[in-house]
Amino acid sequence: MxxxxxxxxxxxxxxxxxxxxxxxxxxxxxxxxxxxxWKVKKDALDNAWEDIHERVKEAALAVKNGDKSPVFYFMELRLMDLAVLSGYTGFWKFNIKRHFKPEVFRKLNEKKLAIYAKAFDISVAELTNFKG
Amino acid sequence: MEKQFKHIQSAHCENGVATSLLKYHGMDFMSEPLVFGLGNGIFYLHIPFLQISGGPAISYRSMPGWIFSRASKLLGVKVNRKKFSNEKEAYDYLNKQIEIGNPVGCQVGVFNLPYFPPEYRFHFNAHNIVVYGKENGQYLVSDPVMEIVTTLSEEDMLKVRFAKGALAPRGHVYYPENVKDVSREQIAQAIPKAIKRTTFEMLSLPGPMVGAKGIHYTANHIRKWRDKLGPRKAALYLGQIVRMQEEIGTGGGGFRFLYAAFLEEASNYTNNDQLLKISDEFTKAGDLWRASAVHMGRIYKGRLNEQKDFEESANMLDEISEVERAAFKSLRKLKL
Incomplete structure (x- = not known):
């Protein structure tokens, strides 16, 4: 060049x-x-973000429909995957997947909720009150 | 006379940290291309079963941390590295290095790096910065990809040093030790060793997905993406290739221009004009990578989206694979 x-x-x-x-x-x-x-790479980055926004929207809808818990939504919102979220919370990936289920999430104790809230940089109320 | 740390902007963060720290310790001749070349920075790897942010895992460079270590080793320098399981220990250690006036490299995650624009803040954990002082409770930071120096608060520093996920830094701090005077002859002797290792990695490592032939492997994947993933996802995948190749840190053309610059410098040290010719071949490879990015851009912008457009992209990569293979073969044949 x-x-x-x-x-x-x-x-x-x-x-x-x-x-x-x-x-x-x-x-x-x-x-x-x-x-x-460079426009070519700006377009690539913009495209990647469009995809992220779409995934976050889908995650919100899944929470609204009762298919997924807020943990799943905030994981997507914070661009995390299971490995990253597992790193920040210290929970096993297997358990995090279980916490994606709304019925399991409802039974989580305050201590675990606080750990998730800290990892997502939000309050416990914001986490539990998220309805999609 | 007290040594002053001098900020140096570089294309790639690890090269930049290595260059500025080695210069600080007296290696005035050090340059980013030289670190990159001596550290076997150029590489190609496509890991098929791994995904990075939902796209193909492709790397144009060697493993994080290797460039500095390998370049240092060739010059008789040891890189002292420390990782921590405990945040308090990591905090104390960094402060102590600053107190004794030793600028250090720090591996950090960019997700919580406040001076990065939000668009760039992914969970990428192999970014490197130099911390060279502390004033009013703020760390003085030289981020090699930036034009000027910046600062980080104690809280933010701890956050980015203990980012989690793949390649988690775990407080990783490093600095060169045992830096002695290096003569021109010693550099001229180190260059052939580095080149030999690079040609081995790009030509002789086994497996279809690694080295110059790995580019051909990616091309074959691209031919299948549209049918397998659908047009939208396939286009996103191409976008990811372009980002890995051109994003901040690569110097453009997937590090190929940087390697060409190294060969130019190497020709100077070794008085070998052949290296200049081969440098031109890598410039050509870099230009071809850029042209391929432009073509892929048309696809992910939605201007083109037929199977034949993906085929065209794949053909371009096949050509690059051949150009690089030929260039590395001429390098390998060279008597230095």
């Missing part, structure tokens, strides 16, 4: 930094240039 071809498109990094890229200067030697972003 030549220095003059380095894209300077808008991106989510706008308020944080420009990123360093390796480019060829006029003499054909390697040098570095700063880029504000």
């Amino acid at each position: 030549k220095k003059e071809d380095l894209p300077q498109d808008k991106s989510a990094l706008a308020h944080m930094t420009r990123e360093l890229c390796y480019v060829k200067d006029k003499d054909g030697k390697y040098s570095t240039g700063l880029s504000t972003g």
